[in-house]
Amino acid sequence: MDAARPTILITGSGRGLGVALVREYASHGWNVLATARQPAESAALAELARANPKIVIETLDVTSVASMQALAAKLRGQPIDVLFNNAALLGDRHDEGNRRQQLGQLDEALFMQVMRSNVFGPLKLSETLVDNVLAGRQRKIIALTSGLGSLTLMGQMSRFYYYQMSKAALNMGFRALRHDLKSRGITVALLAPGMVATDMLAESGYRGEALTPAASAAGLYRLVDALTADDPGLPVNVDGKVLPW
Numbered sequence: 001m002d003a004a005r006p007t008i009l010i011t012g013s014g015r016g017l018g019v020a021l022v023r024e025y026a027s028h029g030w031n032v033l034a035t036a037r038q039p040a041e042s043a044a045l046a047e048l049a050r051a052n053p054k055i056v057i058e059t060l061d062v063t064s065v066a067s068m069q070a071l072a073a074k075l076r077g078q079p080i081d082v083l084f085n086n087a088a089l090l091g092d093r094h095d096e097g098n099r100r101q102q103l104g105q106l107d108e109a110l111f112m113q114v115m116r117s118n119v120f121g122p123l124k125l126s127e128t129l130v131d132n133v134l135a136g137r138q139r140k141i142i143a144l145t146s147g148l149g150s151l152t153l154m155g156q157m158s159r160f161y162y163y164q165m166s167k168a169a170l171n172m173g174f175r176a177l178r179h180d181l182k183s184r185g186i187t188v189a190l191l192a193p194g195m196v197a198t199d200m201l202a203e204s205g206y207r208g209e210a211l212t213p214a215a216s217a218a219g220l221y222r223l224v225d226a227l228t229a230d231d232p233g234l235p236v237n238v239d240g241k242v243l244p245w
């Protein structure tokens with residue numbers, strides 16, 4: 001990697017928005033630490049890394065503290081300008097209709113899995129890699145939230161109990177993280193990618209209009225680039241509009 005260039009670490013880089021973010025940041029000349037829980041499963045990521053030596057693939061499962069610590073040990077002393085928490089679960093991909101997170105069939109194991117991936121994972125990873133972010137020049141930590149976590153927008157919806165709850169909890173967790181890291185010069189932001197045509201959107205059953213992953217990643221790149229320490233810390237959608245809590 002080129003020490004003169006900024007570095008981003010992205011979680012869940014093997015598919016969907018994650019792989020589009022890798023492509024977007026690489027196209028701007030960044031060093032990209034592209035992490036995935038099973039990187040060997042992603043042909044798209046392997047192809048990108050083959051074509052660009054500034055993309056380094058690393059293994060990271062955001063539900064495993066041991067996996068976070070192993071990566072942190074490997075990256076000791078490596079500055080990270082932007083830590084981008086992208087990885088998340090909607091629910092159980094094999095449960096058509098998402099019944100395991102609906103009233104009548106609420107499943108405890110799935111609840112733990114979604115909260116671990118979408119809430120504890122990004123928060124604990126941010127704690128684990130904070131020294132790397134402090135060593136970076138830009139010092140930004142991002143988490144991807146969703147309008148589905150907004151009480152104002154989705155308070156009447158109950159199709160994805162766990163996912164909706166997870167994004168609402170993520171918002172509060174990152175708000176608290178922002179408070180704690182502000183004095184250390186780190187900017188923490190919650191961004192939403194819009195409706196994006198990925199496996200997750202297909203899994204949700206949504207059939208309306210959606211952005212391509214590339215368009216969403218380009219919009220997110222611009223938002224992160226424009227982020228300053230004076231940012232008020234409200235969740236912002238890819239189109240620049242503030243999402244109500």
Ligand SMILES: NC(=O)c1ccc[n+]([C@@H]2O[C@H](COP(=O)([O-])OP(=O)(O)OC[C@H]3O[C@@H](n4cnc5c(N)ncnc54)[C@H](OP(=O)(O)O)[C@@H]3O)[C@@H](O)[C@H]2O)c1
Pocket residue numbers: 011012013014015016017018036037038060061062063085086087088089090117144145146147192193194195196197198199200201
């Ligand atoms: N698509 C949308 O319309 C939309 C809207 C609002 C917010 N978002 C948010 O945008 C982000 C990306 O979503 P997406 O649409 O790209 O979803 P996706 O297509 O389902 O991809 C999810 C990614 O997260 C990874 N992941 C899941 N659990 C993980 C774990 N334990 N450790 C490491 N990686 C893990 C997956 O890896 P595997 O390949 O190993 O499963 C995959 O790369 C998520 O935070 C999502 O909540 C998406």
